[in-house]
Amino acid sequence: MKKAMLMAVAILFSATGVFAAHNGKMLPDTTKNQKAKPVKVQYTCTMHPEVLSDKPGKCPKCGMTLVKKEPAKKKADSMKMKM
Numbered sequence: 001m002k003k004a005m006l007m008a009v010a011i012l013f014s015a016t017g018v019f020a021a022h023n024g025k026m027l028p029d030t031t032k033n034q035k036a037k038p039v040k041v042q043y044t045c046t047m048h049p050e051v052l053s054d055k056p057g058k059c060p061k062c063g064m065t066l067v068k069k070e071p072a073k074k075k076a077d078s079m080k081m082k083m
């Protein structure tokens with residue numbers, strides 16, 4: 001069953017690629033973003049930042065519900081302020 005799924009994904013992917021190359025040069029990649037989500041989300045405890053999990057759950061130390069940890073992107077801002 002997994003193989004068929006892979007095939008379907010591969011076909012879908014190449015079809016989208018051809019379509020985009022043919023037709024989507026001037027359009028933003030909104031369709032791409034809706035399909036693929038390669039963003040890695042981690043969950044952490046607000047009280048224990050050292051606790052990290054790649055799926056939602058509870059903190060093993062205090063039992064609090066883990067919250068999503070967003071990747072920080074402050075580097076781009078500091079680059080801008082150079083001048």
Ligand SMILES: [Zn+2]
Nearest residue numbers: 045048059062
């Ligand atoms: Zn905790």
